[in-house]
Amino acid sequence: MHKTATLIASAAIALTLAANASAQVKPEDQIKYRKAAYSFASWNMGKIKASLDGTYDAAQVKAAANAIAAVAGSGLGALFSPGTEKSIGDQKTTVKPELFQNGAEVGKLAGNFAAAAAALVKAAESGDAATVRPAFGEVGKTCKACHDQFKSRN
């Protein structure tokens, strides 16, 4: 319970910081940067998956886990300001407008992502594929949980 409360508090703080920082980033750039952040995370998830499915590369997995955690801890809430609910020109978004109406839920999901990513970093430091595998799965679940609720299919 305490951990959950801390996570929600952290997410709330992150969103507050985000709100301050967002003033500096144009709406179309917010879409660009958030897509870049998730794309960068996705590439790194792919590297860990390739390592788990093939020859385990402990150094690469560690670097990839750090990258995912850095994305999760980067204050992405700053890139979901009002005005970024829909595609802007060339910057297409698949976000559902519901995200912008559900700050508490989004904060919880973001906190889960950050916590799972931090656990993945710890697991990766072991250098052991069997330790990394479940931690990797947990991160994947937190990605999916948010996509299922707040990302449209097209």
Add this chain to the structure above:
Amino acid sequence: MHKTATLIASAAIALTLAANASAQVKPEDQIKYRKAAYSFASWNMGKIKASLDGTYDAAQVKAAANAIAAVAGSGLGALFSPGTEKSIGDQKTTVKPELFQNGAEVGKLAGNFAAAAAALVKAAESGDAATVRPAFGEVGKTCKACHDQFKSRN
């Protein structure tokens, strides 16, 4: 001298790892992911700049520095395989073909970026803007050094 040699060796190892990993990523996705990585780094550079120019936010600067270091340490060489010299369909690139002919120089520049980013993380941990400012400037120089040589203007 020793440090430089270590950096070049690290970069060479990173490129080797990269070559192994690149087999799994389609050329158009390599362009997409490398642009995402640099875009994510750029957003985080912007946050540090905003903090240095305005009210210093130590936690945000630390997270941003970690994000930049994670990008620098993510094995980006894997995303510059032969076949990614030019735009592919919707995936536009501004890379110069010369990058693909100058592995040693690229490795050196990548090593400089990683070293400057690591130094920025250390500086950010101080929580002191005056310590972060020059370290931030050094990272910016390593970005520019590579852009000047290997990124076209359009």
